[in-house]
Amino acid sequence: MDEQLLARRAKRLAAVFPKAHFPSELASHVIAFDSGFAAPELLPDLLPFAARALSTHRQESLQYCASQGQPDLREWIAGHMRADGSRVTADNLMIVSGAKQGLDLLCRLLIDEGDAIVVTAPTYFTAIPIFRSFGVEFVEAPQDEQGLQVKTLEALLRARRALGKPAPKFIYNVADFHNPSGATMPEGRRRQLIEVAREHGTLIIEDSPYRRVRFAGAAVPTLKALDTAESVIHVGTFSKLIAPGLRIGWIAAASDVIARLIQLKSDGGTSPLLQRIVCDFCRSPLFEEHSSRVRTHYGQKRDRMVAAVRRELPGVELLIPEGGYYVWLTLPTGMDGDEFAQRAAALGVNLIPGSRFFANTDPGREPPLPRNHVRLSYSFASLAQIDEGVRRLADVHRSLAT
Amino acid sequence: MDEQLLARRAKRLAAVFPKAHFPSELASHVIAFDSGFAAPELLPDLLPFAARALSTHRQESLQYCASQGQPDLREWIAGHMRADGSRVTADNLMIVSGAKQGLDLLCRLLIDEGDAIVVTAPTYFTAIPIFRSFGVEFVEAPQDEQGLQVKTLEALLRARRALGKPAPKFIYNVADFHNPSGATMPEGRRRQLIEVAREHGTLIIEDSPYRRVRFAGAAVPTLKALDTAESVIHVGTFSKLIAPGLRIGWIAAASDVIARLIQLKSDGGTSPLLQRIVCDFCRSPLFEEHSSRVRTHYGQKRDRMVAAVRRELPGVELLIPEGGYYVWLTLPTGMDGDEFAQRAAALGVNLIPGSRFFANTDPGREPPLPRNHVRLSYSFASLAQIDEGVRRLADVHRSLAT
Numbered sequence: 039m040d041e042q043l044l045a046r047r048a049k050r051l052a053a054v055f056p057k058a059h060f061p062s063e064l065a066s067h068v069i070a071f072d073s074g075f076a077a078p079e080l081l082p083d084l085l086p087f088a089a090r091a092l093s094t095h096r097q098e099s100l101q102y103c104a105s106q107g108q109p110d111l112r113e114w115i116a117g118h119m120r121a122d123g124s125r126v127t128a129d130n131l132m133i134v135s136g137a138k139q140g141l142d143l144l145c146r147l148l149i150d151e152g153d154a155i156v157v158t159a160p161t162y163f164t165a166i167p168i169f170r171s172f173g174v175e176f177v178e179a180p181q182d183e184q185g186l187q188v189k190t191l192e193a194l195l196r197a198r199r200a201l202g203k204p205a206p207k208f209i210y211n212v213a214d215f216h217n218p219s220g221a222t223m224p225e226g227r228r229r230q231l232i233e234v235a236r237e238h239g240t241l242i243i244e245d246s247p248y249r250r251v252r253f254a255g256a257a258v259p260t261l262k263a264l265d266t267a268e269s270v271i272h273v274g275t276f277s278k279l280i281a282p283g284l285r286i287g288w289i290a291a292a293s294d295v296i297a298r299l300i301q302l303k304s305d306g307g308t309s310p311l312l313q314r315i316v317c318d319f320c321r322s323p324l325f326e327e328h329s330s331r332v333r334t335h336y337g338q339k340r341d342r343m344v345a346a347v348r349r350e351l352p353g354v355e356l357l358i359p360e361g362g363y364y365v366w367l368t369l370p371t372g373m374d375g376d377e378f379a380q381r382a383a384a385l386g387v388n389l390i391p392g393s394r395f396f397a398n399t400d401p402g403r404e405p406p407l408p409r410n411h412v413r414l415s416y417s418f419a420s421l422a423q424i425d426e427g428v429r430r431l432a433d434v435h436r437s438l439a440t
Numbered sequence: 441m442d443e444q445l446l447a448r449r450a451k452r453l454a455a456v457f458p459k460a461h462f463p464s465e466l467a468s469h470v471i472a473f474d475s476g477f478a479a480p481e482l483l484p485d486l487l488p489f490a491a492r493a494l495s496t497h498r499q500e501s502l503q504y505c506a507s508q509g510q511p512d513l514r515e516w517i518a519g520h521m522r523a524d525g526s527r528v529t530a531d532n533l534m535i536v537s538g539a540k541q542g543l544d545l546l547c548r549l550l551i552d553e554g555d556a557i558v559v560t561a562p563t564y565f566t567a568i569p570i571f572r573s574f575g576v577e578f579v580e581a582p583q584d585e586q587g588l589q590v591k592t593l594e595a596l597l598r599a600r601r602a603l604g605k606p607a608p609k610f611i612y613n614v615a616d617f618h619n620p621s622g623a624t625m626p627e628g629r630r631r632q633l634i635e636v637a638r639e640h641g642t643l644i645i646e647d648s649p650y651r652r653v654r655f656a657g658a659a660v661p662t663l664k665a666l667d668t669a670e671s672v673i674h675v676g677t678f679s680k681l682i683a684p685g686l687r688i689g690w691i692a693a694a695s696d697v698i699a700r701l702i703q704l705k706s707d708g709g710t711s712p713l714l715q716r717i718v719c720d721f722c723r724s725p726l727f728e729e730h731s732s733r734v735r736t737h738y739g740q741k742r743d744r745m746v747a748a749v750r751r752e753l754p755g756v757e758l759l760i761p762e763g764g765y766y767v768w769l770t771l772p773t774g775m776d777g778d779e780f781a782q783r784a785a786a787l788g789v790n791l792i793p794g795s796r797f798f799a800n801t802d803p804g805r806e807p808p809l810p811r812n813h814v815r816l817s818y819s820f821a822s823l824a825q826i827d828e829g830v831r832r833l834a835d836v837h838r839s840l841a842t
Contacts, residue, residue, distance in 0.1 A: 100683035281502035
């Protein structure tokens with residue numbers, strides 16, 4: 039094995055894929071606030087659907103599937119998205135093996151090494167190494183409680199243009215219940231973002247894993263629904279609504295983009311067995327029933343965690359998300375999130391320090407990397423674990439405040 | 441959408457991913473000799489395994505899985521490979537969503553644009569666009585009835601070295617029942633290949649989808665089993681033995697290579713539901729029973745197709761494969777495989793022209809692109825369809841011979 043070759047490549051990849059913790063690997067006293075696992079009690083009974091897929095549909099579900107994905111499932115998703123305001127048909131859809139495969143394929147299609155892309159600061163931390171592996175330059179857009187600050191982004195793009203730099207290839211954003219910030223962009227700001235993207239000839243990738251996991255407030259139209267010029271590529275998934283282990287997501291885009299993505303999806307197709315299970319579950323009355331349970335359940339967990347944070351962690355600020363799996367804590371100034379996470383782990387609470395959610399980690403970064411954040415997930419822990427976990431975090435907080 | 445950008449990228453990708461035909465898309469009179477679908481009658485009853493995966497193992501099978509793959513399945517595969525002569529443990533294995541994802545990940549790890557790789561001429565046609573999308577230079581090694589001609593390859597590599605060119609990054613080969621040629625490399629030639637690879641500091645990627653689908657002759661040790669210097673990376677799959685729709689394959693390599701591949705597998709893990717189904721099927725007594733049925737069945741189909749070709753297609757030569765799914769026909773000199781395939785399609789027989797199996801299609805290619813080949817698959821068609829399909833090919837043959 040050529041060690042130099044491997045070392046060079048590993049360096050280029052920056053090797054920052056964080057090691058995930060899996061429920062089965064956790065000691066019994068450990069409380070997992072770190073990862074986006076589903077609530078164990080919400081994992082649905084898919085057996086009747088698997089039984090049909092493996093008998094009636096066996097000749098479909100156990101052979102290869104077309105790269106674009108199973109037609110019935112694409113039809114269902116298209117209807118689902120149309121009901122949510124998007125003008126799409128099954129031809130605008132491609133099934134992928136999870137949203138992350140979708141992001142990877144979109145990078146393959148759109149990115150040449152050295153291209154710029156826009157991400158929010160902070161952004162979804164798992165997307166960072168995917169983007170980085172394509173050799174992108176990150177342009178970071180700041181956020182507030184209404185999500186991506188479009189005016190600031192516009193100024194950044196104009197400044198780049200004035201310097202003769204090419205426009206970023208795309209703007210990557212999670213508009214609903216942003217991961218990690220929890221912010222949801224209001225409609226006006228979404229429209230502004232689409233306008234700015236259009237003006238600069240830049241695409242928007244709308245990553246929307248939590249769209250159906252809204253437990254408070256009124257839905258805001260998706261970026262895709264507001265788009266009239268095919269500027270928005272929408273990435274969806276069933277991982278957060280049904281189960282991560284199914285690895286079924288989708289890309290919604292103009293049909294010529296889909297045609298090219300099909301050429302790039304050289305993996306032998308996404309499992310038709312999983313597609314059939316998901317499709318039949320979605321077409322059954324259980325889908326709405328399950329979705330409603332999911333919303334209620336995560337809403338309760340969010341309430342429990344927000345109450346615990348307010349009770350136990352004085353001086354810690356958070357934005358209350360209207361959906362999704364996470365709260366983003368702003369620790370008192372000077373309290374270090376990495377240190378906080380390390381001490382929490384010593385007390386058996388896993389969480390992710392905020393520094394992981396910033397794409398640009400250069401020492402000369404402007405503004406400097408914010409250090410006083412951590413992300414807590416309330417999706418997997420039980421209500422009792424949420425109370426106990428945040429109580430332990432109070433000890434961490436006290437130890438760092440003194 | 442930036443049309444120029446897409447057009448440029450499409451061009452670079454060479455856009456040669458052939459459109460697959462799926463059983464459900466075929467008219468009833470059409471006979472599919474084109475694709476590597478499983479025999480419909482061999483698709484096993486996986487329902488008992490899915491039932492357990494979705495009940496007893498629900499908390500594992502519906503959550504995320506570690507990137508390296510499910511530990512029980514890796515243990516089983518390691519034992520399976522050790523029984524086949526390879527010195528591997530579960531640490532040397534990574535589960536992938538089909539062998540094609542494995543090839544893609546290996547290219548990500550090993551290839552920089554412009555790097556050379558060795559492929560046989562002909563080679564597995566689905567791998568060609570995967571390799572090409574990484575911008576490789578193809579070095580083609582000729583084959584005979586004993587597979588890759590190692591002496592010729594050695595001369596090619598020496599000539600490259602004399603010109604100061606860097607060694608190819610890897611040699612890609614299917615040593616058992618080569619797709620499409622059907623040839624199996626004897627042990628001596630395998631040892632020579634490993635020696636040549638070692639001398640030139642080049643890796644070997646042994647793609648081994650048909651290893652367990654041997655219905656005649658004695659097994660030859662895999663390249664992986666003969667390798668003492670970690671020169672060989674082995675890629676396996678359950679697609680050809682159990683079912684393609686499961687999309688479960690694996691990579692066996694040195695543990696430092698696996699560690700780096702894990703960093704690159706950013707897709708959220710291969711479905712733990714599918715891994716659990718495969719694992720429990722493999723650990724059950726049904727595995728050996730099923731494997732034996734598979735060997736008998738495809739052996740009968742090969743016999744039927746070989747007999748039909750000999751009866752119906754005078755002057756056509758073929759090597760009789762000892763396993764796998766395909767026969768590679770050498771048509772009489774001057775008979776064009778593309779034309780043959782086109783006329784066959786008009787008579788309702790789908791097959792793949794030989795020209796598709798050559799990576800280097802430059803007009804100035806030396807030797808010139810062989811035109812007088814087609815590949816027939818006997819895996820999916822029934823015995824009656826094999827007879828009828830080859831009978832129709834006799835009409836094509838007559839129409840081209842006159």
